[in-house]
Amino acid sequence: MTTSVTPDADIQRFQLDVSGMSCGSCAARVESTLNKVDGVRASVNFATRVATVDAPAGVGATQLCRVVTDAGYPAQLHAQQAAEPDDDPDARYARSLMVRLAVAAVLFVPLADLSVMFAVVPDTRFAGWQWVLAVLAAPIVTWAAWPFHAAALRSARHGVATMETLISIGVTAATVWSAYTMFFGTSPGVSAPDSDGILDALLGSDSIYLEVAAGVTVFILAGRYFEARAKSKAGSALRALAALGAKSVSVLLEDGSEMEIPATELKEGQRFVVRPGQTIAADGLVIDGSAAVDMSAMTGESKPVDAAPGGNVIGGTAVLDGRLTVEAAAVGADTHFAAMVRLVEEAQTQKANAQRLADRISAVFVPVVLALAVLTGVGWIAATGDVHRGVAAALAVVVIACPCALGLATPTAMMVASGRGAQLGIFLKGHQALEAIRTVDTVVFDKTGTLTTGQANVTAVVAAAGWGSAEILELAAAVESGSEHVVARAVLATLGDERRRAVSDFHAETGNGVTGTVDNVHVSVGRPAWVARGRVVPADLAAARKDGESRGETVVFVSVDDVVCGALTISDTVKDSAAGAIAALHEAGLRTMLVTGDNARTAEVIAAQVGIDEVVAEVLPEGKVEVIETLRAQGRVVAMVGDGINDGPALARADLGLAIGRGTDVAIGAADIILVRDDLGAVPLALGLARETIRTIRTNMLWAFGYNVAAIPVAMAGLLNPLIAGAAMAFSSFLVVSNSLRIRKFGSRR
Known part of the structure; x- marks a missing residue:
């Protein structure tokens, strides 16, 4: 369960798991429903299916869940992401889709062959051919397509239309039209009743779209299956991070004996023993023993760190050799490790401006598409009298228009980026960091503890x-x-x-x-x-x-x-990585500066060692803020890198704040990005990760918008077969998610 208190003591923050959302417009509806509750502010992320809600003291989690459930989307308090793959909701959803997809695909192959043959070559029809097609199609358009129909019905009960509405209407319309054609149309051995005008065209048509109804179901199921698989992979970094936490811990008792207890029961001040290969259960102080500690889980660095009496260790890291006795200083949700996991989760649940725009578009997109489909069908029939072409064009509009890719464009990329960043020791606090970084042109460094080791x-x-x-x-x-x-x-x-x-x-x-x-x-x-x-x-x-x-x-x-x-x-010794990091920033075309409270001569010597040309020395914390404000007044977009208390105001005032994770709580709290590695190479790496994510989001949005803008007119013009439209729509969503997954490889060759 995730519940926290925001800086306003009267406001509580809840996170809710919301099921039943199938598209961006669903998420927009849930968000709108929550925001109608007095005093409530909510943001719903479709990719993670999590609603983040700030509510006044009088509004409890139970009431919020009931409000969302009444809107047609079952909700419950959000639980921490599970470490085991079997507990991954996207993985479970993918498995359920796979069963439906397998059945639908097996039946679709003979259905498609027979349906096309009977429609194109009526002489091949035999007595009872309609029932053969109906038996093959029924399981596909009912049971296999039921997730779409159920979502559409749920939305209809609340007077809204979603992307599932488009799919359900498309499948149902194609099925009903085919049934009319097969059982009441003109075909060998079947006499149509006398009629005229439009009715003649309707009853005399040999159009059979069962293969379209079944094909759309198969293709969209396939798209949703691969989409769920891809989203599961996108969240795998966070699940892997959460899995690194210790499950149990050997507590040292007063008589010197040990007792193993669940790590969740460890209390502050208790002493525990960590042996080679075990994970340190909590942040604490080493009381006895020495060992090499693998910090890669937290910092992305493979080089072990030596731990000895008097030194601090971080929960979630592993002891490679030696035996340590540690006194717990921070346990459970208060550990550095837990804070990092929360940062990744919060980053994944926040929305970028681009995603908010996509949500607003999705909310009105579906009704517009339905109207366009009706106009298309009526227009073709009125202009040509060809009901076949009118129905085909209308179905194509409905099927091709599903803007699933639009709803996935931003959150999926953000999920992958935050997870990959965690693996590299780079923690993005949210989308603001990504949106600010694309225009950063100046990077300001503090000296002590940032460019230098801080071990004076x-x-x-x-x-x-x-x-x-x-x-x-x-x-x-x-x-x-x-x-x-x-x-x-x-x-x-x-x-x-x-x-x-x-x-x-x-x-x-x-x-x-x-x-x-x-x-x-x-x-x-x-x-x-x-x-x-x-x-x-x-x-x-x-x-x-x-x-x-x-x-x-x-x-x-x-x-x-x-x-x-x-x-x-x-x-104080300059960090070995400082010169290389500055050089990398210069290669990227960024301006660098050193701003420090130390004396000018010392600052100039340090700056010369690392390759920084511009130095502002002997400034107080407010002086650092003034430097940043001056740069911003000049039109510069400034990133600040620091670690100390006196860096907090500057980190908060900069367009982008990057805090060294071993710095003070003030610096970490004020920053947008936390670097838990001592290696300053993480600075250009963090900037590169953010830029790569922004590029991916732009590509996704361009494809999602461009796909719908280009495809709908083609469908209205009658130039797009509904079956091809269904395949293209499913492929569009899969392409967006797959493009986002490329971020998982970022920095692998650094």
Whole structure:
């Protein structure tokens, strides 16, 4: 069951599984029905058959399900996608279609041969030939086609028409027309009653369309079968991702023994054991043991990561060797792994603008097609008196017009893209990322933790006269203990826990530094310009700053009671993947910039190492936002890549935000795309995936629109056989889904 509370505490979010939807217009009807409930906002995705609903506190899930069910579409609370293929609803649907398709295909072959022969060469008819055709056709046009008839009847009860309506009417009309022709028409051994005008044409026609009714059923069943198979494959990446979660976990008891329990019962703070080949059940802290951990499930990278006491591990990853004892820090829905699965699910259930347009078109398309079919039939009969041609043209219009491909064009591509992205360690939060990325021309990078590893080391401690280096380090570490910044981690790692002093009145000023009270003195640690404001900086500290920055290192000052008394030089290593990623972006014609709060000299050195020419340094978080706003005012479409708290506002303000997944929750929450790999090559890869998805959606939409626009006039002109129309319509949907599946191979040769 999926239920959550949105930022508005009075609004609940539900996801509903909706069955019975067979086309985009069905989804549009369900969405419209839900949105008529007071205070409810709903979005329905036909490809995933999931309705995402924001409802006020007074509206419960049961009421929402009842509203949808009353509209003719059974609904229930959405369950997490199953890991087992047998539990995949698209796979089950495909199997049920396969049975109907097999029966229909076996009967269709002799039916088509006999029907065409009897219609074209009446002399081959024998006594009772009509019953032979009827016996062959009846199972096809009734039982095999029942899913279409049932959906059409359900829609008719609610006064709406869907794509299934077109199919059902086409099959029924062809069957009824053929029955008239066979049992009441002029044929050898059969006398037609006297009549005149249109009735003469009707009763004297040798037109037999049973092969059309059966053929349309067979072709559309085949199209729906392959479509369901393809959609099952499209969701396979998410099911595979969900399957990576641990099913059970060995909990360590107080007496040192172990007890195996379901992973869902693991509680925060419990310690559990992970052995080689097992999956880590939850995010946590390594208490004992060391091992190589396969992070590919989360990052797309095959290179293992070493885990040791004091280090963090992520649920859903696998231990390759060694034995770990882990203390659970986040379990169940709170784990990093569960959050990634939710992101993929949410991305698949959202709608792009193109899909909303398609839904609106589908909602009015079917009634228009029915009207055109009637006009076509009446027009041909009135103009030529040829009922055969009129009925054939009208049937062709009904059959060819089903806009199934239109309803699948966008959501199927989005499903495949989000699943493939998850396999590559790229998580798209939704369609907004895809729609923004096609016009991105500038990529702005943060420095620390983004271009650099974020694993900094203190390389030098310089103390002013009268102060000791050890004391300066201890005071700085005490204040930095309340921060999660890279500088803080470097200082704390250098000092060690045994020498750490207590701090009170801690305060962090984002982008500048931290302050606090240690041993009754006020200590500030941060950017030199911020710490030294209004204070005298000793010459040896100024020299240390200049020397460190010239080497591309970061320098922070330490002050005690308004006296600048120390300088810490901190070195951070550039990521190995940074230069290659920047080069790839340049090859794609994108402009790159480095925007950082660090000093200009250090920023320029780092930028030169990775190949970035434009640098904006010594800016606060609001300064990063100003840089992005300036670029946007110049007509630039900006993507921002960052990982820290001070990157959050810039990530949110940029046209596209990309957060390094190991960064802070603030950065991840503000971003549109999350990169859980440390390899910055994921940045051009993410941009490439989004562009490939947009190209696929455009191709799908072009085909879906173009197919209907071109085919309907041809059918109205009487130039399209209804049987060929049915095959073409089924092939159209299959083509759209198959085209989307190409995204599954994206990045396989990177």
